Amino acid sequence: MSKKHIIQVEEKVPGKLLLPLSLQHMFAMFGASVLVPFLFGINPAIVLFMNGIGTLLFILITKGKAPAYLGSSFAFIAPANIVISKFGYPYALGGFVAVGFCGCLLAFIIKKCGTKWIDIVLPPAAMGPVVALIGLELSATAANNAGLLGDNIQISNVCVFLITLGVAVLGNICFRKFLSVIPILIAIICGYIAAICFGLVDFSAVIDAPLFALPNFTTPKFDINAILMILPVILVITSEHIGHQVVTGKIINRDLIKEPGLHRSLFGDNFSTMISGLIGSVPTTTYGENIGVMAITGVYSVQVIAGAAIISIICSFVGPLSALIQTIPGPVIGGISFLLYGMIGTSGLRILVDQHVDYSINKNLILTSIVFVTGLSSITLDFGGIQLTGMVLACIIAMILSLLFYTLEKFNLTNDN
Template structure:
């Protein structure tokens, strides 16, 4: 970020900057966040509403020290899909409430006993590749959105993808002054214009949507079997949350695990998920897309994140506007994601460089090697209806290895003590 002015977490942002920067963050999360309610078969308006409310709650609980945007969590898709098929969406909501409540209890346990254990179970040689995997395992998703994995490649989609990705990449290098902090927004607009010219945007749903509409709130129902199916997801979301907080801390140059504290951010994340279940929305999580935006732009202000949250709430009440934004084509989302997911992967490598990880030590070489292969191999372990794979499985394997090495050190059995 040398040569570019950094807008730090607590910095005030003038209105002429705040609005476009907030819109940029909202666009970054929109595509992925509305995909989850589409899969569940519910109207995305209530999800946009809760994303905004959850983000504002997160900022409040973390004392405005941890910039993070809360979007729809993909971790619940498989178990919630089972529950919805068996008993209906309202029982999935009950499971969301239960997971959020247990996550809040976990946060209180961390508050009581501290977070120093993270340095033991996830040393830099393990944390670096785990963080990198957050971005790298999403690379296929970016390519899929762009249409690059289709059996029959559509040249129009490729053109839109190249325009979007090209503006994002070269804009980040070439834009100056005000434009240098909104390259993602400019790339989205450029990609959308290219999609219009290529004729791959459909406005029929926008025409049919109402101008104003209340989000579709609904109440949960509770069933022990449904809760048991969904509850193991807490392993996934806890690992994901820790990874996101560490990578965000590296980007902004602060230790968010210590201040405002893992207990605060984890509580805020899970409290938002619990509230989501009570009002009919989907679980929330800190979003990698928005972490990527901060890495690209050097803008870390919570006021910008809060502005994006307020915009999301407003959009949730404007039927035509939320539907219009949802018409952003996959190649545009894919073009942006190529850059944002790559930035997260690079942040993981940065941890290894900044911490000067010595690969002359066998333990560091083993940790990084095993974690990368586990995360990228496609290996999976099923526990009931929960499948552990990718970054989450790699994180668990890394934690087990690191803890094993720590215990062996205590008995002076390792060869590099």
């Protein structure tokens, strides 16, 4: 990143650059974010609206010091679907509100207790692979979105995927000046044109869309049983949030856990989820795709992310714009995600290098080994409809082992002493 012109978090972006850079961020998160409302059977317009509002709230709460775009959270899918099938969507919204409220309370506890415990429960030998898993476990999702998995692989999907990925890779290596900061946007445009040529884009929804339409706002209903089914997700989203803040901090070369503080970013994340539940949208979370965009482009400005949020809000009210964005096919999203997820994985490995983790020390070797194997093994633990797997399960195992090793060291019971 040292060879790139870095646009730092607080820097203002020239007007002619703001729109393309903002569009780049919005398109990066769009594919994954609108998938969640489709799975819940709701109109994605309300999600586009809340993604924008949630992102602006997050920027405000973190004092503009933590660049992050908030999109739809996948952590809630399994328990929310159970609640929707038994009680209905409004009761799932009540669960979202409850989780967001409890997350806000947790943020206040962290403010009082501090964050030194993170270095104990997630030392670099554990944090590095946990962060890497954020990207690595999503690699199959990128391939699936591109239509590259399964027995019936279409050559058109493969071609569009390769064109999109190829432009993103070569653009990041070869583009200069202004083009060097928008390789993702250029790749999406090239991939979209290729998709049109291969007949993968249907414009009928754009033609039929009303010029102006309000998002479908829905109020929540509360039931203790429904809330208890969804509440354990707070463990998942907290682990995910810490990982995202650490990897973003490494990319922008700042300690976001200390400034603006984990309590602020966690509160912003959960407050957005609570508001989402109150108006009928899905829970939000900081997005790995946008972290990847920052890693590739060197543009960290919160002004750009705020611009993307405003565009998302506008699209939620303008029918043809919302419909047009939804025509971006899976191979284009998959091609971009393929690179972005890999960048997150590399950022996790960077933690190991930057912290000079010594693998001649047995506890470091064991921690990294167990975390990687757990996260990539597809092992799943199910607790009342909440599935612990991948990065989240690996993070929990890492915390348990780290606490165990810390205790053993205190009593001089390890052979590393």
